[in-house]
Amino acid sequence: MNxxxxxxxxxxxxxxxxxxxxxxxxxxxxxxxxxxxxxGVLQAICDLYASGELLxxxxxxxxxxxxxxxxxxxxxxxxxxxxxxxxxxxxTATEPLLELFAQANPVILAHIIIFFLGIGEVAKTFIIGWxxxxxxxxxxxxxxxxxxxxxxxxARSLGLGRRQLFLKVVLPSAAPAICTGLRLASGYAFIxxxxxxxxxxxxxxxxxxxxxxxxxxxTRIFAGATVLTALAVAADLSLKLAEKxxxxxxxxxxxxxxxxxxxxxxxx
Amino acid sequence: MGASASIKKLRxxxxxxxxxxxxxxxxxxxxxxxxxxxxxxxxxxxxxAEIDRLFTGAWLSVHIxxxxxxxxxxxxxxxxxxxPAGLLLGRVxxxxxxxxxxxxxxxxxxxxxxxxxxxxxxxxxxxxxxLAVVAWVSVWPVLxxxxxxxxxxxxxxxxxxxxxxxxxxxLLVKVILPGALPTIFVGVRIAATVTFYILVxxxxxxxxxxxxxxxxxxxxxxxxxxxxxxxxxxxVFGFLLNRGLIALGDxxxxxxxxxxxxxxxxxxxxxxxxxxxxxxxxxxxxxxxxLLVLGGIEVGKVNREAASLTPGDHSRHFGTPVDSGSxx
Numbered sequence: 197m198n199x200x201x202x203x204x205x206x207x208x209x210x211x212x213x214x215x216x217x218x219x220x221x222x223x224x225x226x227x228x229x230x231x232x233x234x235x236g237v238l239q240a241i242c243d244l245y246a247s248g249e250l251l252x253x254x255x256x257x258x259x260x261x262x263x264x265x266x267x268x269x270x271x272x273x274x275x276x277x278x279x280x281x282x283x284x285x286x287x288t289a290t291e292p293l294l295e296l297f298a299q300a301n302p303v304i305l306a307h308i309i310i311f312f313l314g315i316g317e318v319a320k321t322f323i324i325g326w327x328x329x330x331x332x333x334x335x336x337x338x339x340x341x342x343x344x345x346x347x348x349x350x351a352r353s354l355g356l357g358r359r360q361l362f363l364k365v366v367l368p369s370a371a372p373a374i375c376t377g378l379r380l381a382s383g384y385a386f387i388x389x390x391x392x393x394x395x396x397x398x399x400x401x402x403x404x405x406x407x408x409x410x411x412x413x414x415t416r417i418f419a420g421a422t423v424l425t426a427l428a429v430a431a432d433l434s435l436k437l438a439e440k441x442x443x444x445x446x447x448x449x450x451x452x453x454x455x456x457x458x459x460x461x462x463x464x
Numbered sequence: 465m466g467a468s469a470s471i472k473k474l475r476x477x478x479x480x481x482x483x484x485x486x487x488x489x490x491x492x493x494x495x496x497x498x499x500x501x502x503x504x505x506x507x508x509x510x511x512x513a514e515i516d517r518l519f520t521g522a523w524l525s526v527h528i529x530x531x532x533x534x535x536x537x538x539x540x541x542x543x544x545x546x547x548p549a550g551l552l553l554g555r556v557x558x559x560x561x562x563x564x565x566x567x568x569x570x571x572x573x574x575x576x577x578x579x580x581x582x583x584x585x586x587x588x589x590x591x592x593x594x595l596a597v598v599a600w601v602s603v604w605p606v607l608x609x610x611x612x613x614x615x616x617x618x619x620x621x622x623x624x625x626x627x628x629x630x631x632x633x634x635l636l637v638k639v640i641l642p643g644a645l646p647t648i649f650v651g652v653r654i655a656a657t658v659t660f661y662i663l664v665x666x667x668x669x670x671x672x673x674x675x676x677x678x679x680x681x682x683x684x685x686x687x688x689x690x691x692x693x694x695x696x697x698x699x700v701f702g703f704l705l706n707r708g709l710i711a712l713g714d715x716x717x718x719x720x721x722x723x724x725x726x727x728x729x730x731x732x733x734x735x736x737x738x739x740x741x742x743x744x745x746x747x748x749x750x751x752x753x754x755l756l757v758l759g760g761i762e763v764g765k766v767n768r769e770a771a772s773l774t775p776g777d778h779s780r781h782f783g784t785p786v787d788s789g790s791x792x
Contacts, residue, residue: 288480289480291480293483296484299706300695301661303661303676304691304695390578414582417578421574421578429569
């Protein structure tokens with residue numbers, strides 16, 4: 197089967213799904229009050245766009261997700277690389293602590309964060325950043341650790357300096373794992389967007405959804421969810437494209453980032 | 465030899481947990497020395513005392529049981545739907561799988577938090593909505609990992625079985641399913657951890673028991689030590705669950721060759737001393753059934769109690785409200 201037919205089949209499946217979404221509520225097979233037809237949802241999106249609300253909320257939400265994600269990358273990537281690459285003992289000492297932190301449920305944390313940061317922008321971004329941080333940290337640690345030792349030794353024997361070694365050998369071989377972590381984190385950023393905007397405030401797509409729920413405006417819930425899904429998919433796709441550009445080889449990696457490979461020679 | 469090895473092990477353990485110990489020490493000292501307001505961040509010992517009080521008040525066990533029941537029931541639904549669907553898509557109808565995989569990927573990206581209101585519309589705020597959310601969230605990892613796992617079964621094994629004249633059904637059950645099981649297990653484990661996030665959120669929106677409700681209720685009543693107690697308990701519980709499942713997977717599938725690059729000069733990976741056999745499988749199944757039945761009874765009781773409350777009675781406190789002041 198060539199790519200063309202696969203693509204056609206995929207398009208067909210999507211069209212089938214969308215037409216079912218349109219037809220089932222219209223014929224009354226599912227209650228249109230609960231699942232509004234696709235055209236109704238699109239109409240709602242258009243209305244929101246026309247009134248300018250959609251762009252406003254989307255911009256604010258995207259900004260929060262981006263800042264949270266960016267902060268997580270800025271902190272998590274160096275932290276993971278340094279812990280995994282240079283200080284295996286500190287890494288051993290902090291690994292259970294980091295794992296416990298990663299388990300800290302962000303929804304529950306919201307109640308505690310409110311004490312210290314209020315319910316403003318900082319708190320919202322913090323929650324998003326918190327959840328994004330851990331996949332990045334753990335995947336960069338395991339990426340560093342999965343560097344092939346013979347390759348490392350060969351590069352060293354060819355006379356590469358520390359800097360060159362890091363840039364030319366270590367970073368490229370850790371890149372697939374890091375990319376997996378980044379994509380996972382970007383997914384989390386969008387998931388937590390709604391949860392963080394539930395905390396309070398009066399803007400953002402998550403807030404739009406929560407507010408529509410309180411007003412029993414079901415079509416708007418679906419409109420918000422659709423826009424949010426589209427944004428998440430777009431973010432994931434752009435990261436995937438970036439990955440294709442920078443990571444030339446393909447390594448099948450699971451998203452199982454919490455299960456780290458044991459530190460070489462450290463495990464008893 | 466034995467003594468030095470055990471000392472080495474002990475030292476490793478000490479080093480490993482030193483980070484946690486330091487963190488707990490800081491948590492204890494910072495409020496006591498008034499570096500942070502002890503009202504907002506009670507010292508660790510106060511939180512431990514609160515956990516202890518919750519346990520002796522017998523309320524915590526109810527919340528744990530209810531939450532566990534919800535997580536387990538939702539996961540079982542996801543497994544019952546995800547593994548057969550994954551096998552069908554991965555092995556039997558690969559062309560269909562190719563066609564629907566982008567659609568499934570997009571559907572799996574649909575934000576579960578934004579779906580919560582929709583599920584509530586469909587199922588009310590009863591158990592069904594929570595189970596539906598849990599099942600929705602956990603079905604995707606199970607499905608995707610089953611699809612990948614069943615596709616990547618060793619072709620040599622498959623061809624060998626086929627050359628011995630195995631039927632398609634027996635091939636599925638005897639070769640493909642066991643071969644894909646380690647990957648499927650990873651999917652289930654990821655599902656279990658993600659489930660906890662979303663279950664707690666669902667319990668905050670509308671529930672009368674459960675760990676998420678416990679924390680939410682404490683926050684609504686400004687019982688600050690209790691918030692920390694609930695959060696700490698959830699963290700530890702999630703950690704143990706994750707670690708336990710990893711250990712179980714390592715033991716179950718120790719026949720599997722590890723994909724991680726093993727050190728060439730190091731010792732061969734040791735086989736675990738205990739391996740689950742038929743007996744432990746039966747015991748685990750029995751425990752699951754017991755948990756489902758007990759939890760079901762408890763959930764039913766909790767829901768009946770909540771339904772029989774008079775309208776003015778809604779802010780029900782667990783434990784007397786008076787005992788909350790002792791933390792500050």
